[in-house]
Amino acid sequence: MSADPSSVSALPRYSRRVVEERDAHAELLADFRAGMLEAPRTLPPKYFYDARGSQLFDAICDTPEYYPTRLEADLLERHADAILEASGARTLFELGSGTSRKTEYLLAALEGRIAQPHYIANDVCAEILDEAGGRLLQRFGHLQVDSLCGDYAAALAHLGDVSGSPADGPRLFAFLGSSLGNFEDAEAAGLLQRIRETMNPEDRLLLGLDRVKPRPVLEAAYNDAAGVTAAFNLNLLSVLNTELGADFDADGFEHRAPFVEEHSRIEMHLVARRDQVVHVSEPEARLEIAEGEAIRTEISRKFSREAVDRLLAAAGLEHETEWSAPEEWYSLFLLRPGAG
Numbered sequence: 001m002s003a004d005p006s007s008v009s010a011l012p013r014y015s016r017r018v019v020e021e022r023d024a025h026a027e028l029l030a031d032f033r034a035g036m037l038e039a040p041r042t043l044p045p046k047y048f049y050d051a052r053g054s055q056l057f058d059a060i061c062d063t064p065e066y067y068p069t070r071l072e073a074d075l076l077e078r079h080a081d082a083i084l085e086a087s088g089a090r091t092l093f094e095l096g097s098g099t100s101r102k103t104e105y106l107l108a109a110l111e112g113r114i115a116q117p118h119y120i121a122n123d124v125c126a127e128i129l130d131e132a133g134g135r136l137l138q139r140f141g142h143l144q145v146d147s148l149c150g151d152y153a154a155a156l157a158h159l160g161d162v163s164g165s166p167a168d169g170p171r172l173f174a175f176l177g178s179s180l181g182n183f184e185d186a187e188a189a190g191l192l193q194r195i196r197e198t199m200n201p202e203d204r205l206l207l208g209l210d211r212v213k214p215r216p217v218l219e220a221a222y223n224d225a226a227g228v229t230a231a232f233n234l235n236l237l238s239v240l241n242t243e244l245g246a247d248f249d250a251d252g253f254e255h256r257a258p259f260v261e262e263h264s265r266i267e268m269h270l271v272a273r274r275d276q277v278v279h280v281s282e283p284e285a286r287l288e289i290a291e292g293e294a295i296r297t298e299i300s301r302k303f304s305r306e307a308v309d310r311l312l313a314a315a316g317l318e319h320e321t322e323w324s325a326p327e328e329w330y331s332l333f334l335l336r337p338g339a340g
């Protein structure tokens with residue numbers, strides 16, 4: 001992880017700007033107040049991703065159990081040229097880009113078509129954006145990389161700051177890693193709708209979604225034997241300790257991630273191993289957490305075909321092409337904005 005974000009920011013083909021609509025700390029405070037003061041406790045998953053959380057997510061992707069990254073990478077490697085051909089894109093804009101490791105397949109295909117390709121990366125984690133930017137500039141000699149640091153909504157609102165000239169279009173929007181699965185139906189449809197509203201008629205969206213599959217495969221992926229996902233989940237407590245002056249004791253909680261068939265999703269929880277009291281300085285609070293009580297830290301939905309079609313219809317997006325892994329264990333959908 002780059003400890004010195006200024007070094008890459010000084011490069012001529014790289015920029016990073018902060019695009020939070022609301023101060024990130026104020027947002028965490030509001031989410032903590034809304035979700036954590038009483039049971040059932042929950043927080044949005046974007047708070048996992050401080051520098052250490054991003055590093056741990058990257059390590060999850062390398063565990064033998066975590067199939068989504070490998071299946072998606074394989075699809076991108078095999079179909080990147082077809083995706084770029086079908087989209088006709090000159091610019092790639094990616095939401096929640098993380099390390100942009102898989103994105104390199106798309107960028108290689110883009111570089112094959114365009115003399116001066118443009119990549120706009122968005123993530124909540126500044127360190128991961130700078131690290132990825134530095135690596136991509138080394139690999140792709142003519143690439144311009146602009147990073148938008150903030151959440152999805154803010155990046156969509158500020159996309160015009162870095163893209164919009166005719167030379168930039170058409171654009172391929174990418175939302176990979178099944179990150180859409182972190183949202184319940186209404187929120188997911190709302191986010192897709194925001195994406196559609198930001199797209200020009202000739203832009204396309206590449207959406208990577210994890211699909212329904214046997215429970216043992218799903219549960220193994222979120223309960224890897226080396227304990228990397230557990231460390232990632234527990235890291236949220238140290239984010240809260242640092243950001244809110246809390247005194248969560250990570251040893252007092254254990255990671256659990258069952259597949260909840262009724263909702264077709266993995267739910268990640270931190271379950272209290274004993275009765276405990278947690279003090280928080282900002283907002284000033286005293287949380288009494290009983291043994292066995294769970295804090296829900298993430299949902300990761302597994303999509304049936306019907307669920308995908310319902311969501312896309314609600315958001316006004318239409319199918320153009322798709323590519324799926326064997327047995328439809330993972331799918332990439334290329335979508336266009338509907339007329340409405």
Ligand SMILES: C[S@@+](CC[C@H](N)C(=O)[O-])C[C@H]1O[C@@H](n2cnc3c(N)ncnc32)[C@H](O)[C@@H]1O
Pocket residue numbers: 045046049054057061069095096097098099100102122123124125128150151152153176177178179
């Ligand atoms: C599950 S990882 C996926 C990373 C990468 N797209 C991949 O497919 O491997 C989710 C990424 O989105 C970022 N992220 C999470 N919530 C976000 C939000 N609300 N807005 C912007 N980025 C977010 C995280 O920092 C992380 O890099």
